Amino acid sequence: MVKIDQIVLPDFPLLLAPMEDVSDPPFRVVCKENGADLVYTEFISSEGLVKDTEKCRRRLTIFGEERPVGVQIFGGDEDKLAMAARIVDMTQPDLLDINFGCPIKGIVNRGAGSGVLKNIDLMVRLTEACVKATHLPVTVKTRLGWDEDSKNIEVVAERLQDVGIKALAIHGRTRCQLYKGQANWDLIGKVKNNPRIKIPIFGNGDIDSPEKALAYKNRYGIDGIMIGRAAIGYPWIFREVRHYINTGELLPGPNLAERVAACKLQLSKSIEWRGAQMGIFAMRKHMTTYLKGLPEFQEFRKRLVSAVVHEEIEQVLDEILLAYDGFEFENKPIELVNYHENCAL
Incomplete structure (x- = not known):
């Protein structure tokens, strides 16, 4: 089993990534029905929570059948992020996640999401403010670094663990890559195999088949994987990955x-x-x-x-x-959609 503080997950848990305009409560329920072990809300603005906007309040909705579920927030101001953490605490999700990975220009220009990757000291202060403000276990989702010259995730992981996070999800690209090119899992593996790291490390990026999920599990030794784009339109990816890991057999696609x-x-x-x-x-x-x-x-x-x-x-x-009675769908590779062209911010 894998533990995030007191949350007990199965061996090698499968996580649904938080995705703007995708991972709302109805979609999360469908993914849970099809094998996701842990799901996350769409990211929520800390400033919006503090201002009590309707959009942000609505995103705190959790259906009982989703649990365990994490609420993800973002922001670049310590006080507001801490206040947002206290607000989330009152809604009683299972954990609080901080988004340090969103690469979209509008978020980055506000000094939030992956924009914080330019200032690791600020990232640590923001994280510590959240940890101190809530009784919930705090986790983080981030990227390898800002660009090719600043892949500092190994240092970041140690420093965030030191201020109290209970798990870390790493997307294998820099901010400047956005979702282009191939995700680099080598650094994710190095973080996991660092003897100083005691918290669960989850890998994210380009998991689009059961075969790849098992290969990356074995190659990098990570505690679990977070699946995002491959689940859009295909929530069955979770059950297919789980079955393949457990049996070595590929399930047929959904009828x-x-x-x-x-x-x-x-x-x-x-x-x-x-x-x-x-x-x-x-x-x-x-x-x-x-x-x-x-x-x-x-x-x-x-x-x-x-x-x-x-x-x-x-x-x-x-x-x-x-x-279409009797129609059989063709088993084709899962298409990784160009996420931010399909999701309105």
Whole structure:
């Protein structure tokens, strides 16, 4: 087993990465249903929490079936980040995570996310302020460094552990790489194998198959992996990775009935969380992604994205089940979407 403070996870846990405009409560529930061991909220602005904005309050929502779940916050001001940590504490998630990895210009220019990688002393102070402000275990997600000349993750890991974090997730790119090129896991492995490091180290970046997950587990010795882009439109990646690690056998991909069931579950949770109108609107992109690969699907797609009543959507989904009875999806490599082109900030 792997422990994050008092949180007990299975051996080699599989984590759903926090992703803006993706990892909302409905999607997190679907990923948990399909084998994710720990999930995280979309990142939440510390300034927004302090100002009590509706958007930030809404992002603190947690469904019971998601647990264990971490709330992720970001910010570049020690006092506001500490205040935000205290606010999160009151909502009683399982842990608090700090985002030091988001590479988007708007976040970086505010001195937050991976912008903090330019000032490691500030990163340490921000982290320590959160640790002191909350009773929750504090974890961090970050990158290797700002650019090729400042890959300082080995020093960062030691210093953050020293001020009290309970786990560290590392994305194998620098900020300047964004999501381009291949993730470098060698430094992640060095952090994990540093004898001074006692906390769990989770690797993140380019995990898009069960085979790669097992290979990286064996090669780098990490405690678990965090999966992000490969789960978008394909939450079954978690169960496939777990099964392959346990048995060495590849599971077949989800059939049509499983895909429709995922649509229905996420739709019902989306409506529960957002209300009927906004819940249905938010689900349109997900439903068509789950059902991608069905031939001559244009008419059904049009009906799915134009329906405005829950029952109508369920009826269309049931019709799809009948119309494509016996259809077998082609097992193709999971496509790593260009995340920030698909997610509005």
